[in-house]
Amino acid sequence: MTTADLHRMTGAYALDALPDEERATFEHHLAACEPCTQETAELSATAARLGLAVAVTPPAGMREQVLHRITAVRQQSPGPLATARPTRTGLRARQLSRWALAACLAAAAALGGTAVWQHQRAEDALRQARAAERQTDEIAAVLAAPDARAQATTLDGGATGTVVVSRSQDRAVFVVAGMEHPPGGKVYELWFDDGGTMRPAGLMDPARADQAVLLRGAVDGASGMGVTLEPAGGSARPTSEPIARLGFPA
Structure with missing residues (x-):
């Protein structure tokens, strides 16, 4: 084959x-x-x-x-x-x-x-x-952007996560495979890392182990991203330690 x-x-x-x-x-x-x-x-x-x-x-x-x-x-x-x-x-x-x-x-x-x-x-x-x-x-x-760059990591439970950043688009996408479902009443929330300050970037679908999520908002100079476990509906600021943190590729 x-x-x-x-x-x-x-x-x-x-x-x-x-x-x-x-x-x-x-x-x-x-x-x-x-x-x-x-x-x-x-x-x-x-x-x-x-x-x-x-x-x-x-x-x-x-x-x-x-x-x-x-x-x-x-x-x-x-x-x-x-x-x-x-x-x-x-x-x-x-x-x-x-x-x-x-x-x-x-x-x-x-x-x-x-x-x-x-x-x-x-x-x-x-x-x-x-x-x-x-x-x-x-x-x-x-x-598909010509300047798209990717950074991958391994999450708890064997899941794999990759962030793809396009500076020309000023956007980022998080692609994950094999993500464990969050506990009841919880959701995975994405964040931009603005020099240590976490900025909300949207929620993942709690029912899907494999998904591609467009981070909400512009990259706007962020140095990386994080994923935390939050109450359903998300939080304005992280309430738990990140389960994943990725620096944006240069």
Whole structure:
């Protein structure tokens, strides 16, 4: 199996559609491939958001229509973060979102058509997808910026975290994989480190172990970032010692 083949397995992995042997091979590759890690996290999140389904009988011909749709939207291999162009990245993110939607429907149809969207749930899911797409475009612009630089660390429990900073965008993204769920009533909060003073930079999704989060606000000269465990809703100032602290790459 070639590296190019592995790059194209992100969608199947996100939908849990790989045989055990291929899944193990891809997970080994995933540990050393940041673009695939990011793409897999985005596809998994999109598939979950669009997975609002109920058991009904699908319309006649739906399976054929969905399978035809999949052939019309081709998945692209993830490229190097520093060389991708933001304009193409936004298009690619939208292609991936449509691919995940088509793949979810195809999986349902292939299993006998036992899980498809009711009209209202589909509309709700699409609205959420559009909002997520805007967020994805902003994240992608940082990751694809020519001056994007990354700094990685290992968190408690074996999770891995990487902060990607673009000075030209004046933004930062925190990408984490394998994060333990916070205790009940708690949430992970992100912070900019302004020379020892912590500035709130948004909350992580407590339900997701893998995610990419755009830090809220401008980098604005911050020297690094931190992650703390805070009460649900977040805090204006850290109430606990950081569980992770990363300096921004030069």
